[in-house]
Amino acid sequence: MSETEHRLSFARMIARISARFVATKVTEIDQTIIESLAKIGSFFHADRSYIFEFSDHLEFADNTYEWCADGIQPVIQDLKNIPMTGFDTWIESWYAGHSIPIADVLELPEHSPERALLEPQGIRALIMVPLPSENSLLGMFGIDLTKQPYRWPQEQVTLLQVVGEIIAGAIQRKYSNDSHRLRELVAKLAVRFINLPTDSVDKTITSSLNQISELLDFSVLEFLHEPPAAVTKLIEEKQRKVFRVAPEKLPEYATEQSSALVVRVQSLAKNYGAIIAVHGSQRLFRDARILESLVLIADLIAGTLARKETEQQVERLAYFDELTGLPNRAMFVRYLTNFSEEPSSSLGIGHGAMLFLDLDHFKRSNDNLGREFGDRVLIETAERIRQLLEPNELVARLAGDQFLVCLRSHHADKADFEIARRIESIYQALNEPYRIAGHVYHGSVSVGVIYLNQANSVEELLTLSEMALHAAKAKGRNLVEYYQPQIQADAIARAALYDELRDAIDEGQFVVYFQPQMNGLGEVVGCEALVRWQHPYRGLLSPSEFIEFAEETKLIVGIGRCVLDAACNAIHELEAHGFDYPVSVNISVEQMYEDGFVAEVIALLAAKQIPPQRLCIELTESSMIKDTQTVTECMHALRAAGVSFSLDDFGTGYSSLAYLKSLPIQEIKLDLRFVRDMLKHTQDAAIAKLVFALARELDMDVIAEGVETQEQYEFLRQLGCKYYQGYLFARALPLADFIAFSRSNGTESV
Incomplete structure (x- = not known):
């Protein structure tokens, strides 16, 4: 082939390569680059043709594409994370848009860094063509010949530079597409995190990071609540959102050839852990768009975890007692409701009991010894009960000094005996002295008990067990009272009495009698005012029929x-x-x-x-x-x-x-x-x-x-x-009769 034909053949190849890139879809760019490298390398009978991509700020270079002639060993995996220091002359030429043709490596200065890099690889001649972008440098496209020197004609250099510009445009298209896909994925994940139910947080974090890892080809991308100690120490020292980590600091995740990055996951008030990212290229961790995306994902995770904590705290406040850590009434009702829905343990046929407990005279001790002491009594009470329960049972703090307990039995033939024995254990435990802060508190407890098969609903259980408790207190406290139908009848009567007393107060149904107080001479020296209730249906009632109840109810x-x-x-x-x-x-x-x-x-x-x-x-x-x-x-x-x-x-x-x-x-x-x-x-x-x-x-x-x-x-x-x-x-007399009695006993004062 003549020299003219050679030039024309080269020009036609360049034209075909250019046309191919113009028609190439973005998803086919990688394949088109490989094919182009093969055609150019074959044309020059080269040993290798390749592309290096540079990091932002031109710190590192990665061999990202490679074609090798038959019999030539690929080196693409060995040419990652190449520091670009020492190659300032080449970088200046590329930045200026100039290719660097080297006809013979042996003609380079003997101790130059360029010769030190090329000669050990057996390269004899090469050309390095810049891959330009607007105001920057994406990388370079090169051709290596190992067998002999080669003088690069200017015409070829010019056409190869055209190829370099075409490849640079294709890589930029790929970058833009990757950036768009990354932005689209991050936006989609952001929407998912914002609307995420808190019970799906951990699963969603893992799946989201997996999607990003697949897109960007990370070898590791994980969120760790508790990062390795070395990373935790670095987080405390660096006080930065993102920082690179030497691979040896993460032996469980990174190899010596890989690069590692840590992204802190933190809200304004709390550190939740870190994202560990590992990739084969340091160039990736210099890419601003990738760093920004990882930071955004870290912020989304932190925000979601903070929301999860808040919701859990709200739920805890809604369903748990802050002082003792026990479930509250709402949680206890939920537990009983779930229990009642079990096919083998419905309220109608379940084997178990509910206890309504009240610490006797607790308010007196609380007032005398202080609220802090009272709180410690309540905490220890909760713990004493908790230690006596089986895993599927529950104790809750209702309010003040009142507790609810649900006991369950798995032995239908001896359920009542078993439950009674365990109730006695709880009763005895709460009658043991409390030794707190140098004080010995001798407490007692009143307990109302109802078997689960005595009620048809959770609310009825609560109502009837409370009736049993009031019956225990009415009998003098420090008792265990089992619910009986008569208790309900008594409770209904007490409720009626309460309403009647309130009406009596509002309607002025109380009258006052006066009992004389006498001296040794039989003279009236004073009197005691004694209340009577002029009941509209039952007539005149003495204090013994209502005063004690009025004291209890504060009427x-x-x-x-x-x-x-x-x-x-x-x-x-x-x-x-x-x-x-x-x-x-x-x-x-x-x-x-x-x-x-x-x-x-x-x-x-x-x-x-x-x-x-x-x-x-x-x-x-x-x-x-x-x-x-x-x-x-x-x-x-x-x-x-x-x-x-x-x-x-x-x-x-x-x-x-x-x-x-x-x-x-x-x-x-x-x-x-x-x-x-x-x-x-x-x-x-x-x-x-x-x-x-x-x-x-x-x-x-x-x-x-x-x-x-x-x-x-x-x-x-x-x-x-x-x-x-x-x-x-x-006896006690109406006022008019008392006045008459006083007159007859000669105590008028003039």
């Missing part, structure tokens, strides 16, 4: 206001008839707990223009142990205003002497139980003697209540008693 506060108001009106009426002695009124400690109680009493006395000295407040000794501090403050404030106090039921409480010493008490009422039995039992007589002796030493008056016989009166008189109250003198 006593409203009743107490009615009595106090009526007593003040009676004082006015008595004064109008010439009687100026004091009227005693029983005040519930629940009234004293009400905000503004002292101010309310003082305002009432002022509004009715009653001297405070005319009012005496009676408090039972046993009631004051609930909250001594509150009661003491109220008593001192009212005493300073002129109101006097009488300690009712003295001797039946727990700390009588302490109360007498610390509280502003002017009068003691000897409890009727001692009065009734002092003639029969020497112990009661001895107590009565001690009370009078103590009162004399403390300069207090004593009224003996419940005096019904002449013998009792004589015995009390011999003990030094000066004041009496009881049926021996008079």
